[in-house]
Amino acid sequence: MKPIVVVPTYNEIENLERIVGLIREQPGGFHILIVDDNSPDGTGRLADELSSRHPGEVRVLHRASKEGLGRAYVAGFGHVLKMPEYDAIIQMDADLSHDPSYLPEFLKMLETYDCVLGSRYLHGISVVNWDFKRLVLSKGASLYVKLITSMPYSDATGGFKAWRREALSAIGLDQLFSNGYLFQIETTYRLHRTKGFSIGEISIIFRDRDLGRSKIDFPIILEAVWGVIRLRVTGR
Numbered sequence: 001m002k003p004i005v006v007v008p009t010y011n012e013i014e015n016l017e018r019i020v021g022l023i024r025e026q027p028g029g030f031h032i033l034i035v036d037d038n039s040p041d042g043t044g045r046l047a048d049e050l051s052s053r054h055p056g057e058v059r060v061l062h063r064a065s066k067e068g069l070g071r072a073y074v075a076g077f078g079h080v081l082k083m084p085e086y087d088a089i090i091q092m093d094a095d096l097s098h099d100p101s102y103l104p105e106f107l108k109m110l111e112t113y114d115c116v117l118g119s120r121y122l123h124g125i126s127v128v129n130w131d132f133k134r135l136v137l138s139k140g141a142s143l144y145v146k147l148i149t150s151m152p153y154s155d156a157t158g159g160f161k162a163w164r165r166e167a168l169s170a171i172g173l174d175q176l177f178s179n180g181y182l183f184q185i186e187t188t189y190r191l192h193r194t195k196g197f198s199i200g201e202i203s204i205i206f207r208d209r210d211l212g213r214s215k216i217d218f219p220i221i222l223e224a225v226w227g228v229i230r231l232r233v234t235g236r
Contacts, residue, residue, distance in 0.1 A: 001164075003088040003107055004031040004080055005100075008072035011041045012094040020050050020058060022100040028107050031086070033059045034094075035076040037066040069159075070183030074173050081173075087165045098160040102204050106162035113200035114167035115191050117153055118160030122203040130208055145185055148228045149192075153201055156188050157181065160204055167197050182227040189231050 005023055009016060016034070023030050034051075036044040047060040061079050063072065073091060080089050088110050092098040102118060109116040120126050121142060127135060138157070145156045159181070171190040178186045191197050 001088040001107060001110060002031075002086050003028060003090060003103070004033055004083075004086040005090045005092060005103070006033045006035060006073065006076040006080060007092060007094045008035045008037070008069060008076065009039060009043045009047065009094045010037045010066050010072075011039045011043060013039070013041045013043045013046055015095050016043055016046055017050065019094050019096055019100070020054075022096075023103065024054065024057065026100055026103045028104050030090075030103055031057050031059070033061060033076055033080060035061045035063065035072045035079075037063045037072055068179030068183075070176065070178045070180060070186075073183060074176060077168055077173055081165070081169060088162060089165065089168055090160075090162045092160050097207050099205065099207070102160070102202065105202055109200050109202055110162055110164055112198075114164045114197040115188070115199045116162040117155060117188065117199065117201045118158055118204040119153070119155035119201045120158060120204060120206045121154045122201050126203060126205045128205060128207040144225075145228055148232050149185075149189055150232075151189060151192050153188065153199065155201070156185050158204075158206075159184050160206075161188075167191055170194050170197060177230075178227055185228060186231060 007019065020032055023032055034047040036047050038044065044062055051058045051060045061076060063075055077089065080086055088107055090103060090106055106116050121139065141157050142155050145151065171187055171194065176183065176186055188199065192199060
């Protein structure tokens with residue numbers, strides 16, 4: 001399978017070069033698409049420099065403004081689906097909270113499943129540098145999603161995921177309504193409800209960012225709370 005990693009960025013100039021380097025070190029020939037939302041800190045310019053250094057391996061998609069993680073992924077996924085050479089698409093954060101060393105395992109699992117979720121809770125709790133409040137909030141969110149949607153997965157809220165091309169095409173990118181972290185739940189839920197596709201999980205260790213600022217805020221949390229109910233009630 002020919003893989004590409006989609007990495008959305010907004011003000012990630014402190015982390016971008018390192019994450020690109022770590023992805024390129026992994027066996028499997030992973031290419032990278034950086035989706036930058038016009039970062040004022042110069043992340044987009046650095047992305048262009050990295051693309052120039054690694055032509056054909058690192059690509060950049062520039063967006064006019066910041067519209068949320070979900071919109072960035074929709075743009076990135078749509079861009080990749082226009083390139084027929086890629087049949088495995090992996091999504092991950094730019095802040096090094098997702099360890100690129102798991103990429104070969106994701107690719108291997110895609111030989112069996114159509115989508116693979118990186119789970120922080122598959123075998124207990126696998127997070128580093130979180131305070132108790134954030135851990136409770138995250139674990140509680142996972143249980144809430146499981147209760148409302150009836151999805152059996154241990155961590156449907158995580159953002160480290162891998163897709164077979166056919167599965168990503170099947171969820172209807174143009175119909176997605178979420179903007180923030182609800183996007184992770186919505187995309188998994190849509191595939192879960194689509195017949196003929198399978199979803200697996202691998203255990204990952206999640207490490208909180210060392211540099212830069214988290215993008216989570218109250219409106220994003222509120223969108224996720226009500227959005228999960230909307231998914232269950234409407235099915236979309």
